[in-house]
Amino acid sequence: MSWKKVVGLGVAICIAGTTFLTGCTSSEGGNTSVENMEFPLKESVTLTYWMPLNASVSKNHSNMNDTKLYQELEKRTGVKMEFQHPPLGQEKEQFNLMVASNELPDIYEYDMLLYQGGAQKALDDEIIIPLNELMEQYAPNLTAVLKQNPEWDKNVKTDDGTYFTFPFIRGDDRLRVYAGAMLRQDWLDDLGLSVPETISDWETVLTAFKEQKGATNPLSFELKKFKLYNIVAGAYGVANDMFLDDDGTVQFGPMMPAYKEYLTTLKRWYDKGLLDRDFATSDGAAVTSKITTGKAGATVGGSGGNLGNYMNLMKNQDSKFNLMPAPYPTLHQGERPKFGQIDPASGQNAFISPMCKQPELAVKYLDYGYSEEGHMLFNFGIEGQSYTMQDGKPVYTQEISNHPAGWGFAESLTQYARASSNGAFVQDYDYIEQYCSLPQQQAAINVWSDTDAKKHAMPPATPTTEESQRYAQLMADIDTYCEEMYLKFILGSESLDNFDTYVQHIKEMGIEEAIKIQQEAVGRYNQR
Amino acid sequence: MKQAISFGQAVPRQKKPRLLRELAKNKYIYIMLVPFLLFYIIFMYGPMYGAMIAFKDFTPKLGILGSPWVGIKHFEAFFGSIYFWRLLRNTISISLQTLVFGFPAPIILALLLNEVRQAWFKKTVQTISYMPHFISLVVVCGIIKIFTGSEGIINDFMVQFGQERRDLLLDPALFQPIYVISDIWQKIGWESIIYLAALSSVDQELYEAARIDGAGKWRQLLSVTLPCILPTIVVMLILRVGSMMNIGFEKIILLYNGNTYETADVISSYVYRKGIQEFSYSFSTAVGLFNSVINFFLVLSANTISKKVNDTSLW
């Protein structure tokens, strides 16, 4: 492709942009010509960047430009970024206002799943620009990364092959898994039991916890997490939501016959007092207090916020306290778990808006994150300051791992790098090893990722605008009904004999249409 | 007070006063009204066109005026929901209970406070009783959960009577009582402030006169205190009736669970859940409009009745 063509495209996009331009946010004057776009730029150019501020950053800074990371990036690229940050928790409102009032910045990071109709709609609405041609010319690093990893590539384009985002990529499967079940290893040792693997093992262990360890609510969890990760449901080969069965067909777990067995087990556990009596209403704080006071011996959660947090809390209280990760339970000994928590390998992160006057520059800027130097910068920061190389491996310095002012790891890391949140780059496994440093956490990554969850999780397909609206409409009522019946079956206010009536009712609410929508979207996804 | 009202009515009204003459007569009054009305025109009526998105499929990109019309699609979706009647029933039921029990509570508190002679005690109780209003709902609901949980203080008490420990929030029959009682607990002090202010305006000489007539405490309450604060009570009641359909979703979603949906799920919590999945401004605007129409109708009726019965009204 010739230079002229590229410039022409850029101009065309800009003209498209100006049709609804009220206040342009791009750089004033001094348009760097495309020819001498070599980093660092000779004359500095300003672009605008809308980015929800990461929680660990906002503790200490009100602007990304205050971080060492972006100061360094500005030095290296010569691009001056003017950041705009919405208030935490109000990203959606402010984003919709920006769109409605045509005040889009040049670059923005947003969860397009929150935009009604998703990424395809955003392209149709012309609030993000397609990147195919620009990427070919100005994003050699990202293009190379995607070419080498078809699985990543598949997630970041639409059904017709349009690229539209600079993705956040989890560079290792073990980075995709961070949650599962955990229980008191020290209790198991006392009781002479081994880590439970099957549902009946679990029942034995929980009973022993209750009878011999005085745990009044042996298994305590936040219901949301318990259902999301399909902890017990997975053993029965069903999920609590849509999933792919072994043939790759979309199924809705709560209406399958195996779901009745799953509910029967939970009901038995509840009746026997193995489940937390308050499980339907417990929040994180309630679970924490039950785990740390020995009222519960097992729970469900993440390796940082739950496992690491509980270990830290008990460090000085009870030196024997030892929570260990447990594998996702199965029905029979030796089976490989079908389900588990797993995040998509690559996801949407940064977009370029049609208002950007220099999309080539924006593309080149964002592509830097996928280059060799960019990779190190976004994952580890600046060599000599935030990390040093030891035996060919980057190791965080004391300033990160043991901050002089007592900052947490994430808090000090976000000054230099974005590895602990997200961004337009490939996340490095070496980061998590140092971030989750407890032996229990290290074990957790391996134990929890030993599942077939990848095969059964719903892929990030892109239903069309009409499809996603219809789907949401159907599922709003169906989800409410399923949630309601789920608890009623377990608590016994509805007999499980009525399971068939319940399934019939779900069908009447239009579940088959919803499944069909997902099936078609997945079909198109697989065709990519 | 009664006097004042009847006096007001006695002001002779011209049958069809000419606008100009009125303007001249009350020119200062109308000058006062100018900034006030400008505010309402600009900031309240200016954005009012936005209500039309209830009849449109709103897309931010197209804007309010540019989004396509879809007629009453969103209303149909709401009325057609299998949960519509349950939502309406719960909304009305919770509203009525908070009205019946929650409305008189702050009045009673104000009257009790009014009888206290020790000024320091009165002030202390007043100050303390309005504090729960300031504690955010998340925390209040957290405290409710602590109290009603299976290890909570209420269970500690019930165990003494041979009851088994259980999570009270799992019981559909208890959800509404828990909601209403905690609501009163949180608002009683704050809402009593307005009545305390009204009480402080009661002419003390009326009590003297009543005492001379040999009226006891109870008699004084019925024939002096209540009539004097009646206009305030009535105005508050009308406003309260006019917000029957508004039950905040926050407290509901913090306290309910699948097992109690049948008594706990209300219109606002339903819209909230649906909003999370659909991101639809149009749908929530449509439901909001439905609520507003009912509320407005209620306030009109309440006002008319009140005007007929005791001469107090909002307009």
Place this chain on the structure above:
Amino acid sequence: MIKRSVGERIFEIINIIILTLLGLIALYPLWHVLMASISSGDGLARHTGAMFVPAGFSLKAYRLVLETPMVLKGYGNTLYILVFGLALSMTMTILGAFALSRKGLYGRKVILLFIIFTMYFSGGMIPFYFTVKNVGLADTRWALIVPTCVNTFNFIIMRTGFEAIPVSLEESAKIDGANDFVVLWKIILPLAKPIIAVIVLYYAVGIWNSWFNAMLFLRNRELYPLQLVLREILIQNDTAAMTMGGGDADTGMLNEVLKYATICVATIPILVIYPFLQKYFAKGVMVGAVKG
């Protein structure tokens, strides 16, 4: 001194007992928050049930909240909005309430209906944003003052209060040749002190607690009012625990305490305002004035 009967005495004792109980029940949530906020992180996490004394003792959470640079700026911004907002709100509401409390004012009923209508129907967030932007207030602190300066509920209460003042008093002033502004200033306002105190309280608390409009209208983080800053602190700790498999184990245990400390920092200053206004609720304000 009037003699009190036995019945009255018994009533008084029961009354005081009831009110004491009520006060204790009402005090509990604040006490709970206060005790939790000075607990230590691990102490609070391991705590179960009701809270009467702190679980462990630590002021670390307060230090963290108050050391957040935005908090101090937030206090400043809120104070600015409070002072100017209160002045504007009170002026507008008093003028409107006084004018519309005049009986027989031509067009009164229509205007009142016109105003009350807005309690029930509104255009929603997006058109409201455009209006404020077009008026040129966006991204200034005045965007948090002007567009919400009259609250219809407060206006109605104020008007009810004004209407309760006997007309006879103004009549005499009018005869003396005073115009309406003088009547308002010299006669109505002094007599309506209790109701004005209530409305000051309502507006002040409303302004103090508001954050949503700041989210809508402010892009410059330096202008954030306190509540928005504190909300971010609350949310950031919730989200930190959700992202990336539960974020940071180190700060995890402090999160709960931080939540309570934040609430205290946000609440206690405004709680203090009430005792100052209480004196206007003292009995017998009208005595003397009404005699005429």
